[in-house]
Amino acid sequence: MTTLHVKFFAGTTALLFSGLVTAAPIFWTDWTGGNVATGAGFQGVGTITTTTATVTVNYTNANGIGFYQASGGNDYYANGSFGSGGRNDSISPYTSSAVDNSPTGTDIVALSRAGSQTLSFSESIANPVFAFVSLNGNGYAFLNQDFNILSVGGEDGNACGYWGCGGVTKVVTDLGGGDFLYELNSSNIGGSEPHGVIQFTGAFSTLVWESASNEYWNGFTVGVQGTAVEVFPPSNSVPEPGTLALAGLGLASLIGRRQRKI
Structure with a gap:
């Protein structure tokens, strides 16, 4: 098993990925209402309003959240x-060379439980961005889906976030059998309170990730460059909607396999 640690350098990262995703206004989620879960855990609902569409966003976390x-x-x-x-x-x-505007309003989902969680969209969306707040005692893991670190508070001219500054690392682990785990963790360099944005490139209908700990609290919201139809012209091949979980192979079990090997 091979593990690669990637230190974030904001200027370098922006240069490397400038050809993949250009600067654009981001349409952020407007979270609404309260917990709409019918059983245990938490479910929140929101909408993303783009230039031509209104996309419903559902967030589910069977383990519950902080607030x-x-x-x-x-x-x-x-x-x-x-x-x-x-x-x-x-x-x-x-904000960065790929994200023109910070999250709209004050809407946030604050996490406090280890385990899996899911974002689902009523139609395929393009190049989603994931804003994280106070990622210090927790970490996020995505199975078989790479991401780019676009910005971090306190680096590359960015101000610190609400709770302070701190760097992040991307850890890529080869789980074997063609499976890779992409983790976002605090580096504890320049402070212990990372705030920033990561981005996935392509078309997605579902985002699934694993929180590493029960740290209270770390928060997030999600935005998009637009729907897949808006961003990827019909004349080109529109990427198939993806999911950040491998069908039939649980993320938690893969993380457990990695830990047992370590």
């Missing part, structure tokens, strides 16, 4: 300590 902020509350996407720097997208931890 859900769908209207008002603290602006955890503001710059600087406790948001003292306000909103300034020119130096925001959530």
Whole structure:
């Protein structure tokens, strides 16, 4: 089993991936209502309104969450300590050469439980971006789906986030049998409070990932460049909607296999 650790250098990463995804306004999720789960766990619903479509977003977490902020509350996407720097997208931890605008409003899903969770979209979306807040004691793992680290607070001219600064690493682990695990973890370099954005390239209808710990709390929201139909012209081959989980092979079991091997 081979493990590769990738340190994030904002300028270098932006250069490497500038040809893959160009700068664009992001349509962020407007989370609404409260917990709509009919059984145990948590389910939240939101909408993404693009230039031509309204996409329904469903988030499910069978293990429950820390809290859900769908209207008002603290602006955890503001710059600087406790948001003292306000909103300034020119130096925001959530903007980059690929993301023009920080998350809309104050909507956030705050996590506090280890385990699997799912985002599903009512139609295929393009090049989703994932904004993370205070990823210090937790980490996220994606099976067989690479991602690009676009921005991090405190690096490459970006302001620190609401809770401070801190770097992140991407850890790529070869699980064998053609399976790879892509993990986003705090590097504890430059601080212990990472805030930033990662991006997946292509068309997706579902995002599935694993939280590594029960740390309270770390939060996220999700945005898109548009629907797959909007971003990938019909004259070209539209990528098949993907999923960040391998059918029939649980992410948790693969992580367990990795840990046993270690």
